[in-house]
Amino acid sequence: MAVRTILRYPEPLLKKISAPVVVFDDALKQLAQDMAETMYDAPGVGLAAPQVGELTRLIVIDCSGRENPPDLIVAVNPEIVEKEGESCEEEGCLSVPEYYAVVKRFERVTMTYQDIEGNPQRRQAEGLLAVAMQHEIDHLQGVLFVDHLSPLKRSIFRKKYKKLMQEREEA
Ligand code: NI
Numbered sequence: 001m002a003v004r005t006i007l008r009y010p011e012p013l014l015k016k017i018s019a020p021v022v023v024f025d026d027a028l029k030q031l032a033q034d035m036a037e038t039m040y041d042a043p044g045v046g047l048a049a050p051q052v053g054e055l056t057r058l059i060v061i062d063c064s065g066r067e068n069p070p071d072l073i074v075a076v077n078p079e080i081v082e083k084e085g086e087s088c089e090e091e092g093c094l095s096v097p098e099y100y101a102v103v104k105r106f107e108r109v110t111m112t113y114q115d116i117e118g119n120p121q122r123r124q125a126e127g128l129l130a131v132a133m134q135h136e137i138d139h140l141q142g143v144l145f146v147d148h149l150s151p152l153k154r155s156i157f158r159k160k161y162k163k164l165m166q167e168r169e170e171a
Pocket of ligand 1: 093095
């Protein structure tokens with residue numbers, strides 16, 4: 001297993017649409033393992049393949065929290081098939097370090113996907129896990145959480161983020 005480099009906004013690859021997985025081979029298993037290790041190392045609660053430079057419809061999520069046993073979800077070709085309610089929680093992203101913003105999402109969702117062997121799976125979620133599913137699937141469409149902000153908030157974000165990255169380079 002290997003921890004991979006996480007691409008950061010404004011990397012153009014993060015804006016691209018990922019391709020469906022059709023072959024469930026060792027390379028896919030390796031990528032999933034690397035992504036899980038990269039997510040836990042960061043640490044984060046979710047990671048999508050484009051964030052490590054692979055335009056492949058694969059996400060990993062673990063929202064179990066530090067006190068609980070791990071609950072790693074490896075989801076291939078994930079899709080939200082049912083959704084209801086509304087939630088407004090603060091989100092962050094490993095590709096947009098040190099920036100957090102409230103995003104409007106569905107409160108409860110059902111995600112269908114294939115496991116790493118290609119078997120169809122279905123999982124219902126609410127709260128943090130539901131938000132993570134929506135956030136990670138967005139990545140496969142080239143959408144970042146900051147793309148959900150109002151035009152005004154987005155322009156504030158761009159300025160703030162640019163400044164932050166400049167400070168970081170100078171440090
Ligand atoms: Ni993200």
